[in-house]
Amino acid sequence: MDKNPNTDFTPGEVAGQKIPLQKFKDxxxxxxxxxxxxxxELSRVFVLLIIFLVLIIxxxxxxxxxxxxxxxxxxxxxxILATGMALTMLVSGIDLSxxxxxxxxxxxxxxxxxxxxxxxEMVIGIVGILVISAVVGSINxxxxxxxxxPAFIATFAMDQITRGYSYYLSKGIVFARFTEVFQFIGGGxxxxxxxxxxxxxxxxxxxxxxxxxxxxxxxxxxxGSNKEAAKYSGINVKQTMVITYMLSALIAGxxxxxxxxxxxxxxxxxxxxFPLQAISAAAIGGISFNGGKxxxxxxxxxxxLLTLVTNGMNLLGIDSDWQMGFTGLIIIIGVxxxxxxxxxxx
Amino acid sequence: xxxxxxxxxxxxxxxxxSKLPITIILWVVILVLFSLLTDKFxxxxxxxxxxxxxxxxxxxxxxxxxxxICSTGVDLSLGGTVAAAGMVAGKVLIWDLPVxxxxxxxxxxxxxxxxxxxxxxxxxxxxxxNGLILSKTKIPAFIITLAMMRVGETLARVIGSGxxxxxxxxxxxxxxxxxxxxxxxxxxxxxxxxxxxxILIPLYIIFQILMKHTRFGTYIYAIGGNNEAAVLSGINVxxxxxxxFLINGFLAAIAGVVLASRLASSIAxxxxxxEFDGIAAAVVGGAALEGGKSTPLHTLVGAFMIGALRNxxxxxxxxxxxxxxTIGLVMAAxxxxxxxxxxxx
Numbered sequence: 001m002d003k004n005p006n007t008d009f010t011p012g013e014v015a016g017q018k019i020p021l022q023k024f025k026d027x028x029x030x031x032x033x034x035x036x037x038x039x040x041e042l043s044r045v046f047v048l049l050i051i052f053l054v055l056i057i058x059x060x061x062x063x064x065x066x067x068x069x070x071x072x073x074x075x076x077x078x079x080i081l082a083t084g085m086a087l088t089m090l091v092s093g094i095d096l097s098x099x100x101x102x103x104x105x106x107x108x109x110x111x112x113x114x115x116x117x118x119x120x121e122m123v124i125g126i127v128g129i130l131v132i133s134a135v136v137g138s139i140n141x142x143x144x145x146x147x148x149x150p151a152f153i154a155t156f157a158m159d160q161i162t163r164g165y166s167y168y169l170s171k172g173i174v175f176a177r178f179t180e181v182f183q184f185i186g187g188g189x190x191x192x193x194x195x196x197x198x199x200x201x202x203x204x205x206x207x208x209x210x211x212x213x214x215x216x217x218x219x220x221x222x223x224g225s226n227k228e229a230a231k232y233s234g235i236n237v238k239q240t241m242v243i244t245y246m247l248s249a250l251i252a253g254x255x256x257x258x259x260x261x262x263x264x265x266x267x268x269x270x271x272x273x274f275p276l277q278a279i280s281a282a283a284i285g286g287i288s289f290n291g292g293k294x295x296x297x298x299x300x301x302x303x304x305l306l307t308l309v310t311n312g313m314n315l316l317g318i319d320s321d322w323q324m325g326f327t328g329l330i331i332i333i334g335v336x337x338x339x340x341x342x343x344x345x346x
Numbered sequence: 347x348x349x350x351x352x353x354x355x356x357x358x359x360x361x362x363x364s365k366l367p368i369t370i371i372l373w374v375v376i377l378v379l380f381s382l383l384t385d386k387f388x389x390x391x392x393x394x395x396x397x398x399x400x401x402x403x404x405x406x407x408x409x410x411x412x413x414x415i416c417s418t419g420v421d422l423s424l425g426g427t428v429a430a431a432g433m434v435a436g437k438v439l440i441w442d443l444p445v446x447x448x449x450x451x452x453x454x455x456x457x458x459x460x461x462x463x464x465x466x467x468x469x470x471x472x473x474x475x476n477g478l479i480l481s482k483t484k485i486p487a488f489i490i491t492l493a494m495m496r497v498g499e500t501l502a503r504v505i506g507s508g509x510x511x512x513x514x515x516x517x518x519x520x521x522x523x524x525x526x527x528x529x530x531x532x533x534x535x536x537x538x539x540x541x542x543x544x545i546l547i548p549l550y551i552i553f554q555i556l557m558k559h560t561r562f563g564t565y566i567y568a569i570g571g572n573n574e575a576a577v578l579s580g581i582n583v584x585x586x587x588x589x590x591f592l593i594n595g596f597l598a599a600i601a602g603v604v605l606a607s608r609l610a611s612s613i614a615x616x617x618x619x620x621e622f623d624g625i626a627a628a629v630v631g632g633a634a635l636e637g638g639k640s641t642p643l644h645t646l647v648g649a650f651m652i653g654a655l656r657n658x659x660x661x662x663x664x665x666x667x668x669x670x671x672t673i674g675l676v677m678a679a680x681x682x683x684x685x686x687x688x689x690x691x
Contacts, residue, residue, distance in 0.1 A: 094488075148685035149678065150635040152420070156622060157678035164670025276492060289486040325500025331493035335485050 040286055040338065044301040047337065051308050059315040067311070069194060075307035076200035077259055081274055082281035082299050083207050084251030087244050089282055090211075090224045092291025093144060093151035095248045097136065098278060099271030100163040102256030105132040107166040110175035110266035113182040122182055130253050136162060137249025141242030159275070163268075170268035178264055186261030196258050203251065208296040220244055224291030280327075281306050284334035305334060368683050369631055369644065372676070373651045380658035387661055390529075391536045400653035401542035402522045402608040404623045405646070406601035408631075409553060410594040411624035412645040416557075417566045417590045418573065418637035419480065419487025424598045424624055425617030426498020427472045431602030433502040435465040436511035436612030439518060458518050466599045472498055473595020477588035487591075495621065502614040510613040513606065521545075522608030542604050549597070553642040566590065570637025626673075627652050630680050 035042065055062040062068075081098060088095040105128070111117075112125025136158065143154040188195045211217035219240045222230040231237050252274070260266050285302025287294030309330050313323050381388035407424050414421035438446065438461035449457045472494060479490050503509065513519065525537020526544070557563035565586045568576040577583055601620075606612040631648025633640035655676065659669045 143678065143682065147682045149681055152625075152635055153629055153681050154678060156626075157674040157681075160670045160674030160677070164667045164672075164674065167667035167670070168665065279489070279492065283486075283489040289488060321503040322500060324496045325504070328493040328496030328500065331496075332479065332490060335489055335493075336479070336483065338485075 041297055041301075043337065044286065044298065044305075047334070048301055048305055048308070051305065051312070055308065055312045055315070059312070061315055062312070067315075069192075069197075071304075071307055071311045072197045073194040074311070075303050076194070076196040077255055077262075078277055078281050078306060079200045079300065079303040080196075080203055080255035080258070081252060081278035082285070082303050083203060083296070084248040084255070085275070085278035086282045086285070086287045086294060086296075086299050087207070087220065087251070088151065088248045089279075089287045089289060090220050090291055090294060091241050091244045092224050092227075092289070093241070093245070094155060094279065094289075095137075095140065095245065095252075096152065096155040096275045097140060097159040097162060098249065098252035099274035100159045100166065101133050101136045101249050101252050102259065102271045102274065103268055104136070104162040104166040104169075105129040105253055106175070106256060106260055106266040106270065107169045107268055108132060110260070113178040113260070113266075114175060115177050115179055117179055119181060122179065126257055129257055130250060133249045133253025133256070134246050137246040137252075138242060140249065141245030144245065145238040145241040166268045173267075175266040176264060178261065182261055183264055184261070186258040187264075196262065199254075199258055203254070204296050204300065207251075211295065216240070216243070221292050224293075226292075277306070280331050284331060284338075286338055302334075306330070368680055368687075369647050369651055372680065373647060373654070376651065376654050376658060380654070380661065383658070384661050387658055390531055390538070391534065392657065392661070394536055394538060394540065396650070396653050396657045397543050398523075398537075398540045398608070399657065400649050401540065401546040402604045403601070404620065404627055404652065405546045405649045406549065406597050406604070407620050407624035408627035408645050408649040409550060409642055410597040410601075411621065412628040412631070412633050412640060412642060413553070413566070413590050413597075414487065414491075414594055415625065415628050415633045415635060416570045416637055416640065417587060418570050419491075419587075420621075420625060420635070421476070421487065421491045421591065421594050422621045423472060423476060423491040423494035423498055424594065424601075425620035425622075426495040426502070427469050427595055427598035427617070428602040428605060428620055429502035429612075429614055429617035430472065430498040430505070431465040431469045431599035432606035432616060433506045433511065433602075433612040433614060434468045435461040435518075435603050435606055436513050437505050438464050439513050439515055440511060454515065454517060458515065461518070462603055465603050466596060468501075469595040469597075469599025469602070470592060471595070473592040473598075474588075476595065477591030480591060481584040481588040491621075499614060499617070502612075502617075506612060506614055509615065510611050512611045514610075518607055519610050520607070522604045522606070523610070542608065545600065545604060549600075550642050550646050557642060562586070562589070567638050570639070572638075623652070626677055630677060632684065634684075 084098060085095055109125040109128040109132075112121050112128070117125075140151075140155050140158055143149045143158075144151045147154075149157075184195065185199075186196055190198055209217075211220065219230070219235050222233070222235055223237050223240050223244075227237055230240075256271070259270070263270070281302040282294070282299060283289070283302070284305055285294065285298030285300070287298055287302075306327065309327060310323065313326060318326070377388075386392060407428065410424050411421060439457065446457065446460075449460065476487075476491055476494055479485060480487055520541065522542050524541050526539040526541065528535045528537050530536070557566065565576070565581050565583075568579070568581055569583055569586060573583065602617070605616060609616070627649035628640070628645050629635065629648070630651060631640055631644040631646070633645065652673065655673060656669065659672060664672070
């Protein structure tokens with residue numbers, strides 16, 4: 001059926017010009033579309049707001065600036081670790097070795113930060129930690145991508161190996177009393193903002209840009225969504241995976257430096273709980289275990305949510321024995337409300 | 347002709363070798379190596395030591411890990427369940443309640459039975475929650491069981507109102523530490539029929555039969571092999587997954603009771619890392635993390651391999667740190683060899 005060109009426009013639209021009602025309809029439908037497309041992010045923001053409100057009502061100390069800055073400062077470490085973890089999860093992997101990587105690299109270079117050491121020595125130490133982390137991450141990536149080990153096993157074995165090696169190196173030694181310059185990295189303030197928060201924000205900016213605006217970021221999503229399809233569309237899947245695992249460990253090392261500096265000590269058993277914390281934050285933030293799904297906003301929401309809950313429990317004076325269990329329950333609830341895991345009924 | 351036949355023989359011989367699980371080969375290597383390195387290794391008392399250590403620790407957890415992995419999903423809550431269930435048993439044994447005190451005085455065996463049943467119920471509850479969530483949603487087992495691990499550990503601490511409970515009941519201690527038959531070698535009494543082994547071995551036999559000869563086992567392999575296909579062929583995937591995690595809670599509770607009994611105390615941190623040891627044993631035994639592979643018996647071999655390796659490394663006086671490195675390397679190597687072999691095929 002031939003269409004009359006003269007009638008080929010929707011009613012209410014005259015010669016390309018929209019009347020105000022139509023404009024409003026367009027606007028409302030695009031707002032609706034925005035809500036529909038971002039329902040997951042919005043639901044996370046909503047949950048955060050609820051927790052925020054509950055904490056405000058329950059504890060008058062919560063909204064004090066000092067406490068809020070403290071929440072951000074504590075959240076920033078988990079935020080950094082979760083960002084690295086999220087990268088491996090985006091390529092449908094996992095990295096259980098991030099805590100031990102931190103322990104190993106700090107056992108090797110912790111002495112460079114102790115009192116009496118010069119600034120160049122400190123820089124060598126920092127670079128050393130980052131290099132060791134990157135090397136360990138690359139080995140993880142190589143054994144997952146090229147040898148074909150499941151990520152879980154490869155990084156768990158690596159966790160045991162690096163943890164064992166850091167115990168071997170330490171022989172019970174604790175590096176403590178770092179120089180003031182080094183302590184500034186994790187304990188200092190810039191314009192009233194804690195340094196870890198600034199570092200975490202910078203890292204999120206860089207990773208967010210990488211994931212959304214660079215080809216490498218698109219490759220990560222492609223590999224995570226469908227390895228075969230990515231391969232046939234000309235992506236070097238194995239190389240992408242190796243670089244991703246390297247980045248994950250590198251980011252862990254970066255977080256480790258900040259952690260050390262704030263702790264003002266380094267010992268072989270630090271970071272035992274880091275992988276699980278980071279995985280929890282990423283999972284609550286909607287980073288899919290199957291790969292290819294999730295973004296930095298989710299990571300922020302996940303890490304903030306976990307920290308807020310811990311902070312709230314501290315403010316309310318909840319016994320530390322109970323806290324771990326409550327965190328577990330919050331993780332379960334956090335994932336349960338995530339719509340993307342809902343089962344479709346046929 | 348003859349040459350061809352010989353060639354045939356050779357290939358079939360090589361096939362047999364290539365079909366042998368790498369674990370068994372490595373197991374033999376470990377046994378031979380350690381008996382050469384130290385004469386303390388290949389003794390009856392040390393062998394029984396290994397058996398008791400494995401039976402009352404990672405052995406049962408490894409079976410549960412295998413079930414979870416086989417139906418696609420790791421179970422990280424096992425260690426927490428072990429701790430919580432062990433603590434429940436300990437708590438019932440020492441709890442200062444009028445009812446329990448009366449039973450303690452009149453019928454100590456009944457009290458032990460109550461303690462064990464309570465522990466098993468604890469395990470079943472944790473398993474049921476896992477199973478319920480994991481069968482009703484698409485949430486990966488990893489994250490839910492990770493959270494339940496924390497819940498389990500918290501329960502253990504709260505129930506024990508502290509970190510540990512000492513159990514003094516000799517009859518209860520017999521479960522994990524006792525033996526039905528003792529022999530005297532070099533003036534030392536050695537139990538050669540430990541109760542813990544008599545619990546472990548039947549469990550593995552039951553599950554071997556369950557996995558290989560019942561519909562339930564077939565379903566588990568089918569789900570692990572190809573979830574979509576399992577759904578399409580009419581298998582009740584949800585119910586099977588629920589049952590797997592329910593059974594896992596039960597098994598972990600048994601492990602908790604046996605372990606608390608052997609250590610003569612319930613300790614909240616006792617399960618820390620046990621789930622990972624269990625996964626290591628299952629994977630070393632040949633379970634692929636994608637599911638649908640391996641059998642309970644292979645898992646048992648894996649558990650004993652890791653047990654023998656730990657024990658041997660201890661006996662030759664290797665530091666703990668180097669032991670961690672060695673076990674990590676062995677695990678990676680075994681799985682790598684398996685991965686490369688399956689790639690060849």
